[in-house]
Amino acid sequence: MSVKDRDPLTGHQTTGHEWNGITELNTRVPRVVWFFILVTHLWALAVWVLLPAWPLVTTSTKGILGLDQREEVAKKVVAANSDRAVWGERIKSLSADEILGDPELFARISDTGPQLFGDNCAGCHGAQATGGPGFPNLIDGAWLWGGDTDTVMETLRVGINAPHPDTRWAQMPAFGRDGLLPRNDIRMVVDYVQSLSGVKSPADTIAAGAEIFATNCTSCHGNDGTGNPDAGAPDLSDGFWIYGGDDEAMFRTIWGGRQGWMPAWEDRLTETERKIITVYLQHVRQDTVK
Structure with missing residues (x-):
């Protein structure tokens, strides 16, 4: 064709x-x-x-x-850092209540806090700061070392069981694995500890568990089981559990011991950034309680 x-x-x-x-x-x-x-x-x-x-x-x-995007970005970064330095110094010098009561600073916390927390803390404590098995809930009001601004900032600075020279240190012995308590005694201690937060168990078991608890546990958790923030020993009577409060989880905790870990943030986050995270968590906790 x-x-x-x-x-x-x-x-x-x-x-x-x-x-x-x-x-x-x-x-x-x-x-x-x-x-x-x-x-x-x-x-x-x-x-x-x-x-x-x-x-x-x-x-x-x-x-x-003559446009240069690198130069434009560099100028914007310089301007942003200059602006941040102004309100950052105010955040560093004021208390948490004063910051939350200042509309401008509160807006800065609301914008910056979630980002800093998401980038550095959410991987362990969750996006909503509610924690998970082995990682504390940061908005339930139950703090191992205390929840005031200065204490939380110090915990962030030095970490827990971290390489930092000033780190907070805490460890629960492995009562079963190391032969300190037999299995039956551990089960009775579990029943007694659960009774402190309202879980019902037989009276004779609770009485026996109380004796074992008094001999082995009060040096850290106190005579009434309410814990010791100076030693990072948790309150066993408030119903909040890091590793779980059921029979199996508590038996594993007492049998094998626990040693949590949190990195020290002093070299990664500035003092102002650590305070922003602290105040942000306190604000979220207040909203949760309401």
């Missing part, structure tokens, strides 16, 4: 290709397509002339406008 043949219906020339009786037409490219091709080429030429575009050996073409 000749390429000069024309389709009898449309009058268009054919390309000479045929598939199963279907002939391909040699139709023209629509004008609108040529228009957009032209416009995009003109736009590309304009961009090449006006903006940085072509790489050279050690640099690149600068363009007539």
